[in-house]
Amino acid sequence: MSINDRVADLIHALQDNENLFAKRISVSASVVFNVVNPKGRRSYPSGPVLDKILSIEKDGNRVSAEWLMRGEGSMFLEKEPVLLSDTQELSETIEQLTETVSKLREGFEKLKKG
Numbered sequence: 001m002s003i004n005d006r007v008a009d010l011i012h013a014l015q016d017n018e019n020l021f022a023k024r025i026s027v028s029a030s031v032v033f034n035v036v037n038p039k040g041r042r043s044y045p046s047g048p049v050l051d052k053i054l055s056i057e058k059d060g061n062r063v064s065a066e067w068l069m070r071g072e073g074s075m076f077l078e079k080e081p082v083l084l085s086d087t088q089e090l091s092e093t094i095e096q097l098t099e100t101v102s103k104l105r106e107g108f109e110k111l112k113k114g
Helices: 001-011 018-024 028-034 049-055 063-071 084-113
Strands: none
Touching: 001 018, 018 028, 028 049, 049 063, 049 084
């Protein structure tokens, strides 16, 4: 399967047609036509077009570069789940920052009173 076929599959997965997909990635319809339509040139997408395709998200998941370029893996990258340890570490950091801000405020008030 070529990159052209994968772009066509992506258009189908997004439930777009060539024109809607072109608008989605801000290119002319002829660019998309020449990439995916058998009656077009079947040219490879340019770097800027690839960049726009890779920025597409569906349900918060971005298009996978591995899938688009090589046909490997899933069409969309899945978001990594937030781990409990990450949220605990974040809570501790917020607590430390809150304490630091309080101390800075106290010091500032002392300086103002002079």
